Amino acid sequence: MAVYTDVGEAELSAFLARYDLGALLSYKGIAEGVENSNFLVRTEAGTFILTLYEKRVNRDDLPFFIGLMEHLAAEGLSCPLPVPPREGSVLGELAGRPGALFTFLEGMWTRRPNAEQCREVGGALAGMHKATQGFALRRPNALSVESWRPLFEGCGPRADDVEPGLSDEILSELGALEAAWPSDLPTGVLHADLFPDNVFFLQGRLSGLIDFYFACNDILAYDLAICLCAWCFEQDGAFNVTKGRAMIEGYRAVHPLSPAELDALPILARGAAMRFLLTRLYDWIHIPDTSFVTKKDPREYLRKSRFHRQVQSVADYGVSLESASA
Numbered sequence: 001m002a003v004y005t006d007v008g009e010a011e012l013s014a015f016l017a018r019y020d021l022g023a024l025l026s027y028k029g030i031a032e033g034v035e036n037s038n039f040l041v042r043t044e045a046g047t048f049i050l051t052l053y054e055k056r057v058n059r060d061d062l063p064f065f066i067g068l069m070e071h072l073a074a075e076g077l078s079c080p081l082p083v084p085p086r087e088g089s090v091l092g093e094l095a096g097r098p099g100a101l102f103t104f105l106e107g108m109w110t111r112r113p114n115a116e117q118c119r120e121v122g123g124a125l126a127g128m129h130k131a132t133q134g135f136a137l138r139r140p141n142a143l144s145v146e147s148w149r150p151l152f153e154g155c156g157p158r159a160d161d162v163e164p165g166l167s168d169e170i171l172s173e174l175g176a177l178e179a180a181w182p183s184d185l186p187t188g189v190l191h192a193d194l195f196p197d198n199v200f201f202l203q204g205r206l207s208g209l210i211d212f213y214f215a216c217n218d219i220l221a222y223d224l225a226i227c228l229c230a231w232c233f234e235q236d237g238a239f240n241v242t243k244g245r246a247m248i249e250g251y252r253a254v255h256p257l258s259p260a261e262l263d264a265l266p267i268l269a270r271g272a273a274m275r276f277l278l279t280r281l282y283d284w285i286h287i288p289d290t291s292f293v294t295k296k297d298p299r300e301y302l303r304k305s306r307f308h309r310q311v312q313s314v315a316d317y318g319v320s321l322e323s324a325s326a
């Protein structure tokens with residue numbers, strides 16, 4: 001569960017006194033999530049989410065994340081909106097942590113997405129890419145290609161405990177990715193972690209996106225590659241081409257993908273698989289088994305990395321290059 005910081009009723013009431021939201025009625029910690037502490041807070045004015053930023057989030061990045069959510073909401077995208085206090089910054093301090101209050105988003109995430117949901121996610125991702133074209137703040141991707149080797153080195157010698165031969169396999173793939181990583185594709189603001197647990201659906205339709213705390217500037221099509229990894233594989237590890245096609249078509253219905261971007265999807269997907277393999281491996285090795293955080297299995301992303309390595313072209317994801325130039 002992710003409630004790292006305890007919050008007492010008196011200090012929460014004092015925090016809420018900065019807002020025009022009436023009295024505190026109830027609050028409880030939210031078990032889901034890994035990075036930050038989240039609380040469901042009910043006041044006389046309604047239901048809100050209180051997020052306290054834990055140590056893996058850099059305080060200097062908070063204006064980017066909060067500004068991004070404000071920008072997206074102003075552009076009509078459904079995402080949590082920071083609630084402004086009567087005066088001062090939306091960023092406050094509670095229990096020794098920076099924190100902010102957000103509007104509550106109705107909906108639930110889906111554990112077994114279908115092709116139609118993949119299409120909607122593709123469209124929502126493209127909508128975010130379009131909506132952020134006028135967003136002025138910048139945050140370089142701290143988890144892009146040049147960071148993967150140091151991240152792997154930070155895992156130390158224990159990768160082979162996860163799977164024999166894993167170190168050599170990662171080193172070989174890192175070399176290939178560093179040599180082939182594209183440098184001339186369109187860039188913009190990425191969500192960079194648009195997994196199923198960060199997308200809400202209500203009555204079968206996508207109702208909003210949450211968790212913008214990996215958002216950054218990078219190659220736009222890399223964000224789509226992350227989503228292909230996170231949404232289009234079945235429980236048995238097989239890639240579902242119908243879901244891949246739906247997601248890419250959903251994206252292209254809202255925002256164009258050039259032939260060069262489509263052509264690069266296989267290498268970008270290999271990079272996406274490597275990024276999540278490495279962050280999961282790092283946590284697998286460094287977070288003690290006694291911690292209450294549920295560690296995610298790095299081998300899931302090793303299997304996805306192997307799949308993307310044997311992909312011949314974007315046609316293996318369900319779309320053709322010809323359709324891009326048509």
Ligand SMILES: Nc1ncnc2c1ncn2[C@@H]1O[C@H](COP(=O)(O)OP(=O)(O)OP(=O)(O)O)[C@@H](O)[C@H]1O
Nearest residue numbers: 002030032033034035036038049080103104105211
């Ligand atoms: N604005 C919101 N409206 C409704 N529920 C929310 C909202 N923000 C967060 N939640 C709930 O809190 C949970 C954790 O939020 P979030 O994914 O942002 O946390 P995190 O610790 O940053 O997670 P992660 O490990 O995915 O990075 C979500 O799964 C959701 O149930």
Ligand SMILES: N[C@@H](CCO)C(=O)O
Nearest residue numbers: 034193195276280296
């Ligand atoms: N989505 C990430 C967790 C961090 O948000 C993963 O599944 O590894």
